[in-house]
Amino acid sequence: xxxxRRLRExxxxxxxxxxxxxxxxxxxxxHFVETHYYNYKVSFxxxxxxxxxxxxxxLVTELGPYYLVKNLPLHEFITPEFINTFVKKGKLILSLxxxxxxxxxxxxxxxxxxGRKSMRFIVxxxxxxxxxNLNSKKYKRTSWSFKEKKPLKFNFxxxxxxxxxxxxxxxxxxxxxxxxxxxxxxxxxxxxxxPCPVLQSDYIAGLPGVLCGAPELFEWLGAVxxxxxxxxxxxxxxSTYCCPQPNTALAKAYLCSITGFLLPEKICLLxxxxxxxxxxxxxxxxxxxxxHSFADSPVAWREKEHGFxxxxxxxxxxxxxxxxxxxxxxxVGANDxxxx
Amino acid sequence: MEFEESWSQRIMxxxxxxxxxxxxxLEFEEHGIGLNAAQFKxxxxxxxxxxxxxxxxxxxxxxxTYEEKTLSAILRVCNSGxxxxxxxLTMLGSYKGNKCAFRVIQVSPFLLALSGNSRELVLD
Numbered sequence: 001x002x003x004x005r006r007l008r009e010x011x012x013x014x015x016x017x018x019x020x021x022x023x024x025x026x027x028x029x030x031h032f033v034e035t036h037y038y039n040y041k042v043s044f045x046x047x048x049x050x051x052x053x054x055x056x057x058x059l060v061t062e063l064g065p066y067y068l069v070k071n072l073p074l075h076e077f078i079t080p081e082f083i084n085t086f087v088k089k090g091k092l093i094l095s096l097x098x099x100x101x102x103x104x105x106x107x108x109x110x111x112x113x114x115g116r117k118s119m120r121f122i123v124x125x126x127x128x129x130x131x132x133n134l135n136s137k138k139y140k141r142t143s144w145s146f147k148e149k150k151p152l153k154f155n156f157x158x159x160x161x162x163x164x165x166x167x168x169x170x171x172x173x174x175x176x177x178x179x180x181x182x183x184x185x186x187x188x189x190x191x192x193x194x195p196c197p198v199l200q201s202d203y204i205a206g207l208p209g210v211l212c213g214a215p216e217l218f219e220w221l222g223a224v225x226x227x228x229x230x231x232x233x234x235x236x237x238x239s240t241y242c243c244p245q246p247n248t249a250l251a252k253a254y255l256c257s258i259t260g261f262l263l264p265e266k267i268c269l270l271x272x273x274x275x276x277x278x279x280x281x282x283x284x285x286x287x288x289x290x291x292h293s294f295a296d297s298p299v300a301w302r303e304k305e306h307g308f309x310x311x312x313x314x315x316x317x318x319x320x321x322x323x324x325x326x327x328x329x330x331x332v333g334a335n336d337x338x339x340x
Numbered sequence: 341m342e343f344e345e346s347w348s349q350r351i352m353x354x355x356x357x358x359x360x361x362x363x364x365x366l367e368f369e370e371h372g373i374g375l376n377a378a379q380f381k382x383x384x385x386x387x388x389x390x391x392x393x394x395x396x397x398x399x400x401x402x403x404x405t406y407e408e409k410t411l412s413a414i415l416r417v418c419n420s421g422x423x424x425x426x427x428x429l430t431m432l433g434s435y436k437g438n439k440c441a442f443r444v445i446q447v448s449p450f451l452l453a454l455s456g457n458s459r460e461l462v463l464d
Contacts, residue, residue: 010419013449015356018347028347041456068463182463204349215356222361222451226414228404238377239402241416259461292456311446313453331450338352 011310014338015331017214019204022275022324029318029328033271034264036316038297042267043225043257043290044274048283050190050252059266059273063184066159066261067170070178073153075146078139083131085169086160092125095298095305103150106142113307113335122298122305157261184260191253195230195243196220199286201325209246214327216244217319221288224255267291271318278322290317300336307335357449360422361404363457364429366411369439377406380413383435387428401425404451412445414454422447 020028042063046053052060076082077092094108101108101121110118130139146152160170171179197212197220206213212220220243223230230243274289293300295312306314311333319327332338366380375383381403389397401417417425429442446457 010355010360010422011449012355013357014352014354015450016350016352019349020347040458040461043455180463205351214351215353219357219451222453222455223404225452225455226405228414228451238381238406239404239416240400241402241404257455259456290452290456292453292458294458296458311448311453312458313448313450315450315452315456317452331452333448 012334013313013332014336015215015218015329016338017204017218017327017329019201019325019327022320022326029271029326030268032316032328033268033291035302036264036267036291036293036300038294038300039262039264039267039291040294041257041259041290041292042262042270043255044270044288045221045224046254046277046284046287047196047250048252049254052188052254052256053277055277056256056270056273059270060186060256060258063258063262063266063270064159064260065181065183066157067174068155068157068180068182069174070155071153072156072174072177073146073151075143075151078125078127078130078142078146080131080134082173083127085173087127089128091303092127093298093303094123094125096121096123100150100152104145104152105149106145111307112305113309120307124303159261159263161263161265182260184258184262186256186258188254188256191224191250191255194224194250194253195247196250196253197244198246198248199319199321201286201321201323201327204327212244212246214319214329217288217327218317218329218331220244221290221317224253225257225290262291271320274318275320275324275326278320278324282322284322286319286321288317288319290315300332304337305335307333309333309335355419355449357419359416359418360447360449361451361454362415362417362426362429362444363446363454364413364415365443365445366413367441367443368411368435373435373438373440374408375411375435376408377403380406380411383432384415384425384428387432388424391428391431392424396424396428399424414451416451419449 098119106123108121108123111120111122114120197217200211203211204214232239232242234240293314296308297306300306300314313333314336315331317329385397388399399421401415404414404416406413446454
C-alpha cells in the first residue's frame with residue numbers, strides 16, 4: 001500500500017528566489033555561479049532587442065572548447081601525473097549502484113536519497129590527499145580497486161579552465177585514447193511581439209493585480225524558451241495557457257542558447273557582460289540568464305549530492321534589472337538540496 | 341535543507357508549481373500517419389477515458405506545443421492528474437487500428453527544464 005501511495009504522488013520540487021544587487025560589496029552571485037560545476041545549457045533573453053549585441057557576440061562564441069574521451073579507465077584520474085598537471089584541488093566523486101559499489105571494495109556512504117534500503121552509494125576520493133602520499137594504504141587500495149578489482153571505464157567530458165599550453169596538453173595527454181574536441185552549439189532567435197510579465201525589482205513576490213513575482217516570471221520564461229503560444233482563450237480546446245497577469249507587450253526580444261559542457265568561469269564572464277548591458281540606457285527593463293545543469297551529474301552545487309528522480313532538473317536563473325538589482329532563482333527536484 | 345547567508349529578500353516555495361509538464365512523442369509502427377493538434381489532443385482524451393472512464397476523460401490538460409512533423413508535444417497537467425495522464429499514455433497501444441506508442445522524453449514541474457535536456461546531447 002505504501003508503494004502504491006508513493007507511485008501515485010507527484011514528486012516534490014523546490015523553487016527558491018532571492019534578491020540582491022550587483023553593487024553589494026560581497027559578490028555572492030560570482031561565488032554561486034563558480035560553484036556550479038556541471039553546466040549543460042546557458043540561455044539569455046534580452047527584451048526589446050532584435051539582434052545579438054556586439055559586446056556579447058565574441059564571448060558567446062568563445063565558451064568552449066570541451067573534449068570527449070571515450071572508454072577512459074578510472075585509474076587514469078588517480079595517477080600523480082594527471083593530478084599534478086590538471087587538478088589544482090579536487091575530488092573524484094562516484095555515484096554507484098549497490099552491486100558496483102560492493103564490487104569496487106571502496107569506502108563510501110549511502111546516497112541520502114536512496115531511502116531505507118540503500119541502493120545507491122557515493123564514493124569520494126580526495127585526489128590531492130592521494131597524490132601527497134603514494135605509499136599510503138588508501139592510495140594502494142584505490143589503485144588496486146580501479147586497476148584490478150573493478151576496472152571501470154566510461155566516456156568522459158572534459159572542460160579545462162586554462163589557455164595555451166595546458167589546453168594542448170589535454171589533447172596530447174589523452175592521445176592514447178579516442179579524444180575529440182567539440183565546440184558548444186550556439187543558437188539565437190529574434191522573437192516578435194510577445195506578452196511579458198510586469199516586474200519590479202523590489203517586489204520579488206509580486207503585488208496582486210499590479211506586479212508579477214519571481215515564480216510567475218520563471219514559468220513564463222519556460223514558455224518563451226519552449227516557444228509556447230501565450231495568446232489562448234480560456235475555452236480553447238488545445239491549450240488554455242496564457243501569460244501571467246499583469247503583463248505588457250514586448251515589441252521584440254532576443255533569445256540565445258549555448259549547449260555543451262560549459263565552464264562556470266565562462267558563465268561568470270557572461271553574467272558580468274550581461275550586467276553591463278545596462279551601462280548605456282536601454283529599452284529593456286530587465287534581462288534573464290538561465291543555466292541548466294546536467295541531469296545525471298552526481299553533484300550539482302559544490303559537493304551537494306544530486307539525484308535524477310523523475311527529471312534531474314537543477315536550474316538557476318538570474319533576472320538582471322536595469323538598476324543593477326537582480327533576482328536569483330534556483331529550481332530543483334526532489335533529490336536535491338535547495339540551499340539558496 | 342541549509343540556506344546560504346542572508347539575502348535582501350527571499351521567497352522559498354515547496355511544490356510551487358500547480359502543474360507538471362511532459363515532453364512526449366508519439367510513434368507509429370507504420371510510417372505516414374499524421375495527426376493535427378486537435379486529433380492529437382482527442383487521442384489523449386480517449387486514452388484517459390479508456391483507462392479511467394468518463395471521470396478520467398474530464399481531466400483538464402493542455403497541449404502547449406505540438407509539432408505535426410515529429411508528432412512531438414509538450415503537455416501541461418495539474419499535479420493531481422499527472423500520474424493518471426502518464427499512465428494513460430503508457431497504456432495507449434493503437435490509434436484507428438494503427439499500432440502506436442507514446443515515448444515520454446522528459447517530465448518536470450518546471451516548464452523551463454523542458455527546454456534543456458542534457459540527455460539529448462549527442463557527440464558522435
